[in-house]
Structure formats: C-alpha cells, structure tokens
Amino acid sequence: xxxxxxxxxxxxxxxxxxxxxxxxxxxxxxxxxxxxxxxxxxxxxxxxxxxxxxxxxxxxxxxxxxxxxxxxxxxxxxxxxxxxxxxxxxxxxxxxxxxxxxxxxxxxxxxxxxxxxxxxxxxxxxxxxxxxxxxxxxxxxxxxxxxxxxxxxxxxxxxxxxxxxxxxxxxxxxxxxxxxxxxxxxxxxxxxxxxxxxxxxxxxxxxxxxxxxxxxxxxxxxxxxxxxxxxxxxxxxxxxxxxxxxxxxxxxxxxxxxxxxxxxxxxxxxxxxxxxxxxxxxxxxxxxxxxxxxxxxxxxxxxxxxxxxxxxxxxxxxxxxxxxxxxxxxxxxxxxxxxxxxxxxxxxxxxxxxxxxxxxxxxxxxxxxxxxxxxxxxxxxxxxxxxxxxxxxxxxxxxxxxxxxxxxxxxxxxxxxxxxxxxxxxxxxxxxxxxxxxxxxxxxxxxx
Amino acid sequence: xxxxxxxxxxxxxxxxxxxxxxxxxxxxxxxxxxxxxxxxxxxxxxxxxxxxxxxxxxxxxxxxxxxxxxxxxxxxxxxxxxxxxxxxxxxxxxxxxxxxxxxxxxxxxxxxxxxxxxxxxxxxxxxxxxxxxxxxxxxxxxxxxxxxxxxxxxxxxxxxxxxxxxxxxxxxxxxxxxxxxxxxxxxxxxxxxxxxxxxxxxxxxxxxxxxxxxxxxxxxxxxxxxxxxxxxxxxxxxxxxxxxxxxxxxxxxxxxxxxxxxxxxxxxxxxxxxxxxxxxxxxxxxxxxxxxxxxxxxxxxxxxxxxxxxxxxxxxxxxxxxxxxxxxxxxxxxxxxxxxxxxxxxxxxxxxxxxxxxxxxxxxxxxxxxxxxxxxxxxxxxxxxxxxxxxx
Numbered sequence: 001x002x003x004x005x006x007x008x009x010x011x012x013x014x015x016x017x018x019x020x021x022x023x024x025x026x027x028x029x030x031x032x033x034x035x036x037x038x039x040x041x042x043x044x045x046x047x048x049x050x051x052x053x054x055x056x057x058x059x060x061x062x063x064x065x066x067x068x069x070x071x072x073x074x075x076x077x078x079x080x081x082x083x084x085x086x087x088x089x090x091x092x093x094x095x096x097x098x099x100x101x102x103x104x105x106x107x108x109x110x111x112x113x114x115x116x117x118x119x120x121x122x123x124x125x126x127x128x129x130x131x132x133x134x135x136x137x138x139x140x141x142x143x144x145x146x147x148x149x150x151x152x153x154x155x156x157x158x159x160x161x162x163x164x165x166x167x168x169x170x171x172x173x174x175x176x177x178x179x180x181x182x183x184x185x186x187x188x189x190x191x192x193x194x195x196x197x198x199x200x201x202x203x204x205x206x207x208x209x210x211x212x213x214x215x216x217x218x219x220x221x222x223x224x225x226x227x228x229x230x231x232x233x234x235x236x237x238x239x240x241x242x243x244x245x246x247x248x249x250x251x252x253x254x255x256x257x258x259x260x261x262x263x264x265x266x267x268x269x270x271x272x273x274x275x276x277x278x279x280x281x282x283x284x285x286x287x288x289x290x291x292x293x294x295x296x297x298x299x300x301x302x303x304x305x306x307x308x309x310x311x312x313x314x315x316x317x318x319x320x321x322x323x324x325x326x327x328x329x330x331x332x333x334x335x336x337x338x339x340x341x342x343x344x345x346x347x348x349x350x351x352x353x354x355x356x357x358x359x360x361x362x363x364x365x366x367x368x369x370x371x372x373x374x375x376x377x378x379x380x381x382x383x384x385x386x387x388x389x390x391x392x393x394x395x396x397x398x399x400x401x402x403x404x405x406x407x408x409x410x411x412x413x414x415x416x417x418x419x420x421x422x423x424x425x426x427x428x429x430x431x432x433x434x435x436x437x438x439x440x441x442x443x444x445x446x447x448x
Numbered sequence: 449x450x451x452x453x454x455x456x457x458x459x460x461x462x463x464x465x466x467x468x469x470x471x472x473x474x475x476x477x478x479x480x481x482x483x484x485x486x487x488x489x490x491x492x493x494x495x496x497x498x499x500x501x502x503x504x505x506x507x508x509x510x511x512x513x514x515x516x517x518x519x520x521x522x523x524x525x526x527x528x529x530x531x532x533x534x535x536x537x538x539x540x541x542x543x544x545x546x547x548x549x550x551x552x553x554x555x556x557x558x559x560x561x562x563x564x565x566x567x568x569x570x571x572x573x574x575x576x577x578x579x580x581x582x583x584x585x586x587x588x589x590x591x592x593x594x595x596x597x598x599x600x601x602x603x604x605x606x607x608x609x610x611x612x613x614x615x616x617x618x619x620x621x622x623x624x625x626x627x628x629x630x631x632x633x634x635x636x637x638x639x640x641x642x643x644x645x646x647x648x649x650x651x652x653x654x655x656x657x658x659x660x661x662x663x664x665x666x667x668x669x670x671x672x673x674x675x676x677x678x679x680x681x682x683x684x685x686x687x688x689x690x691x692x693x694x695x696x697x698x699x700x701x702x703x704x705x706x707x708x709x710x711x712x713x714x715x716x717x718x719x720x721x722x723x724x725x726x727x728x729x730x731x732x733x734x735x736x737x738x739x740x741x742x743x744x745x746x747x748x749x750x751x752x753x754x755x756x757x758x759x760x761x762x763x764x765x766x767x768x769x770x771x772x773x774x775x776x777x778x779x780x781x782x783x784x785x786x787x788x789x790x791x792x793x794x795x796x797x798x799x800x801x802x803x804x805x806x807x808x809x810x811x812x813x814x815x816x817x818x819x820x821x822x823x824x825x826x827x828x829x830x831x832x833x834x835x836x837x838x839x840x
Contacts, residue, residue: 131587165620174619181586182619186610192576193611196583196591203540203565203589222603226576233571234580414621415656417680420709420757423656 053260054275056307059282062361064369066282073282073289075124077376083124083281084371086144087116087364089389093139093149096393097156097170101341105401106156110171110340112139114279117363118243118306120144121284125292126211131201132180133194133212135187136171137243141213145178149392153400160447165414166406187218191227191240195301198236202299209292211239216305217248219262228269231301239291240271240303243278249339266303278306279363282370309361407447408434500638500690501826502730506697507667507714513700520696524666525554525631525687528673529592531703533562536590538627539677541567543577543594551596552633552692578604578630582612585625585682592677595632598686599646604630612682613657626680631673634662634686635727636778636824641817644689647726647779647810649755652684653788659683659708660755664729665691667699671706672753679708688726711759713766717748720772720834723763723789725752728776728825735830742831745838755785763789764796771802772837776825781809803840806833 119140158166174182194212266273291302371377549556663669
C-alpha cells in the first residue's frame, strides 16, 4: 500500500507504463521508493544487538564526581541547589502522602522514589513555557516549576482548592500556568497528543519544545508507535522522554520487550536517540538541553531513555540513625516504592535486588555528594533543610485535610463548555434527591 | 484493521504493482462514478446492481446566506473546509490521503491553496490521527482530522472516549480539546459490505463530552460542519458517503452556521412522527409521501441532525402532537440510537402514545455485501411498520 501511494510521487502520472526509465545496464541501482539502500547478494539477517546495547551516558560517577570535565554542565550553585531541594522536597512529600494513603486519608498515591533525578534534570533543561505531557510519575517536573505544596495536596485530597475540581484520583496533577497538561490514567495516550502540540508549536513559530514522558511499559502501547512515527514524518519539535525503571507494576522488562530497550527503537523511526543514566541529574540535564536546542532549531524529534530502577517497599528507618522517621538519607532507589499504593512489590522483587540499589545509587545522594564536594552544602544545612521541608509538607498536609470538598454541583460542569439541557435536568434531579435523602450522603464534608 | 482500501469504482484499495496504475487512472475520475451506475456490459437486468434505495430530495434554495452555487456533498464539504482555513489561520486538515484531495475528493485543491503545512497526510494510523489532533487542539489551534471510513474509527476509540471527551472535565477546565473536529465517511453505499458501510454513531452516543453530527444534504453539511469546527467541544462529523455525488443542491458560497443539538422538522404532520438522520431522512420522506397517498396519513418528518447532545424537546413536542413515533437507522437494531430516543420518549410522552414506538433498523448482523438490499431499513419496511402503528 505504501508502495502504491509513494509511487505516485516518484513517477510522473501522465506517462503510463509504456515509457519506462532507461537504466544504464552496468549501473544496477535500486529504485524502490520505500528504501534508500544498495543491493546485497549474500543472504544475511540483521542480528538485533541486545548483549551490548546502546551505551548509557553519564556525567557523574556514583560518588558525584564529574567523570569527563568537558561534559560538566557547570551549573551555577543556585541552580544545583534548586535541583537538590526540588528532589528532596518531593521525596518528603512522597513519604508523607504515601503514609496518608496507608492510613486511609487519601484514596490512592504514587511515589516518585528514585526517579526524582529524571524529573528535575529534564525540567531544569527546558524553558518554563515548554509544554509538558506526563504519564503519572513526573511530579518532580511540577515541583521544579514551583507548583505549590498546597496544590499537590489539594489534588490528592480532592478538596475545594483543587484546580481539577476534585474529579480525578490523586497524583493526576495539571497546571495551565506552568504548562503541565493534566495527567490521565490511560497509558501512552499522551504520546501522539504531545506530537500534535509540538506540530502546532512549530506552525506558530513559538520556539517551544514539547516534552513527553512515559515509562518503558507504556512504550509498548500502540499510541507510542503512533506518536514516534508521526513525530518523525511530520517533523515535530518534541522530546520523547522514557523513564525506564525496569518494571511495569510486576512485569520486568524481559517480559515487556525483547529488543534493546526503548532507545533502540528510535532509529527505526528515524529519530535521534540516546540512553542516559537516570540517576545522574547532570546527564539527564545535558541530554535534555541538547535535545531541546536541536529539536527547536531543526524541527525534529529526540528520544531520551533514562535508566533508573524501580522502587520497592519503603525500608524501615536506619536503626543507627539519630534522625526520627521520614528521612531521605541513604535511601533505597529506583522505583524503590511500589508501583502505587495498590501494589505490594515484595511479591515480585527480591530483597537483595532492592538492597543493592539502596546502597549503591540514588539521584539525591549522588547530587548531594557533588554539592558537598563543591562546598555548596554541609551537614548543618542538610539537617536544617530536612526539618524545614518536613515542616512545610506537614503544614500543607494538615491544611489540605481540613478543607472541605467542592460543591457537588461540580460533578456536572465542564462535560461540555456549556451544560446541555438534559444534563442540567440530571443536576436538578440530584439536587431534589438530596433534599429528601441528604442524610445518607457525606454532605458535611462538601462545600455548600 | 487498517486494511482499508482506496476507491476506484469499487471501494477496495488496490495493493501491489498494478495498484498505482489504477490509482492514477481513477484519481481524476473520482470515486463515485461506479456507485450508482449499472454495469454497461451486463445484459441480464436481474444481475444489474441495485439502484439506490432512496431518492435525494434537495431543499429549496437558501436565500438568506448570499450567493449560492450548485454543489454536491463532497463539494459542500470542501467549501466548508475552504471557508474554515481562510478565516482561521491556525486551522489544519490532516489524515490519510487528504493531501491529493482525499479518496472522496473532499479536500481537493486545499493543499495548493493553503500550503503543505496546513493540509497534509499522516501515516496510516487512526489512533495517531486522533491523538495528534487532540494535541493540536490542546494548544488552541483548530484541528480537522479525517478518518477515511467510519468503519476504521475504532482504533481511535480510546483517544476519543477516554481522552478527547474527558479532557475538559478531568482537568477542571484547565485544558480542553474543543477545537478538534473529526470527519468521517459514514453509512451504506450499495456495495460497501462490513467495512465500508458502518454507522457507528451509537458507540459514541454513550460518551458524554463529545458531539456527534450527521447531515442529510450538502446545504446541511456545510452549515453543520462549520458549526462543528467552531464549536468549543470535540465533534465527530459523519458524512453519508452515498450522498457525496448523489446529493446536489444550491449551497451558499460564503460560510454560514446551522446550530448543533437542534433537530429540524422538515415536514409537518399530525398522525405520526418519523425520525431519522443522514441518508435515511430521504427514505422516510418518501415513506411520508407513500403514507399520504396510500393511507391518507399525515406524517411529521424530523431530521435529528445531532445525535448527542440530542434535541429531546423537538422530538417530544412532535410525539405529543401525533401520538406515534417511528425511528429508523441503518445501524443494527440492538443498542442503536433509536433505543435511546424510544426510551426517552416513552418516559416523557407515555400518556400521549397511541401505539408502541417503532424502530426500523438494520438487522443485528455485520453489514453484508451481497445481501445489502435485504439488510437495509428501506421504505417498504418503514412503510409496513408505519401501517402497523396506524392500525394498532
């Protein structure tokens, strides 16, 4: 089919097949519209290379030391501190909200443990007006863009301050002024949407890039294939950012794909691709920065696959530490948490696996090592910041708990821009129903 | 799924080497030539392909919108798209094969006029087309997506139902994709069989957040399509493909709007209400004439036009007057949109009903090829059902 359609472009339509092109007999080059390639007369299948896959770009070693000085982004102190504080504040918020779900205060939660580096590293490399399409584990991007704790909590509690008007499960954040498109649960649906938004940005000469985050599991969806192919053929300024944390709920990557991860797929679509160490904030930063520059300048897509590890249960506090509970200290990494609060990953993860990552690597500890070695941070500041960030989170948390939920009338609005007559009738019928049966409903928690 | 075929007299897209030869030859000729013409080489009349099951009835020339021109359905679509791209610099049209003019010629000339960044082909991927369109609309630009046949809209079902329809609601109105319109050829065409004849409006009727619109004629199509494009909600616009060439009438050259969610009483009557949309409106119009002539029965004929949100008031008002309702659509009976209308009307107008509400629809089968004449809810089936209602 593609041959037939493409043929119309290459062959002059009004000639008919009687007048074929004359090939010089000794120069037998292929003329197929579908591929630009030479002939080969030896039967040979291309062997996919999964033993030594696409190499993983990193800037810092596990002790936070720059490996290759020419790759050092030389970020100013303020920016690196912002990176650090965003990650740690997110981590603190995650711990508290995870706990609050276990205690039945919110219905659901997803932590970002171990992936904080992918969020802030990439967010720091973008312009604040670059549009973000996320999956559901990118709260660090919002955190970096200074989304207030109050609003994170409001969405999780579905309270009267929630800009989403209480309609979605926790962690489905959205923020128009920070250019973060509201999260939706279906996986990978955001991918072709992000491509469309990038196309519109290109047409508008906006000098904006669109970034689209997704996990390695979501990359198996048809929408991912659709998005990659459209981005390449329609020449869109978009960064595809895949967080590969090794697991999609309980499914390890060995059951998710057989090729060399997601980065290897990029070239199949004609997309510039790279694999980076997701625990290395500077590597994530550098790759995103360069991808952004070129995506906008050249109107082409870029694919970044950031490797991290998937979390596990929160480990009990270090018995030797004098800190009370809830520190991020030497903490386990990677999707160190469960997939979500509906998940118990001890069922599919071995303790050894988790402990290795725990002790070896984490974006927060790596960056802290860097900060310490630069003389930009010390134990005093660390202690003070832990206290301060915990206090901020607890205050926002307590406030969010106290606020009422939105008025039940908000169940009915925004289905369409205008409310259809039939829906208004349904809204009125609920109002009448509540007048008689209101005692059976939790009206006291809702705004009047 | 994406096993669609381009058209050339028959609806199968040709593959392999010989394909482009046919493709080039029929490209200039256009699709529908083969639709309603009996084959010239077949002598046996019994084997000739059926003539159409309806007669297109043009509406009187509209006077209030300025100069008109005779246009068929695909030309009226082109005109609406032309108007849209002219006045809205953000508007873009995309889908499979739209660049050369589209398999039904709806986009002919638009790429030359507006540029390749505004009228362009996409890869063959419906979920991508709709997802991409949503993304354009999220930025506020106008996205006009084409799905080549409504039969192939299903890969995009998730994007339409889970994403487009819910964008505004789930974000608390922070984001929306209201400037998305999806257009798609729809309905029986005489020989389309399972995958070139479907009417999937019922699947989408069950989805709050989108609008579904189906015109009966070129004049209606242009006004309704312009309203869909300008509407601040994602819309699906189904185009009865059998009417692309068969329906021609005077259509204003300038843009105009026909409101959504408003049914039209195209003929007043007192004894029975007939409701349909798209091609079937012409069938029930003819049934109304038959009823008048043979039974002395006066029918009120309603074109629903918008499937959701639908105009309950106009239909109920009519049934309160007549006491009898017949709804007809090509789509299968069970779960078809007639069931929604029937259910609502009996709730609202129970005591006014003189007879059970009648639905004359396709059978609960996939849309057959050779059996199409038996499958479709033609005027005889509608007439028979009407007669039974009158005699109830």
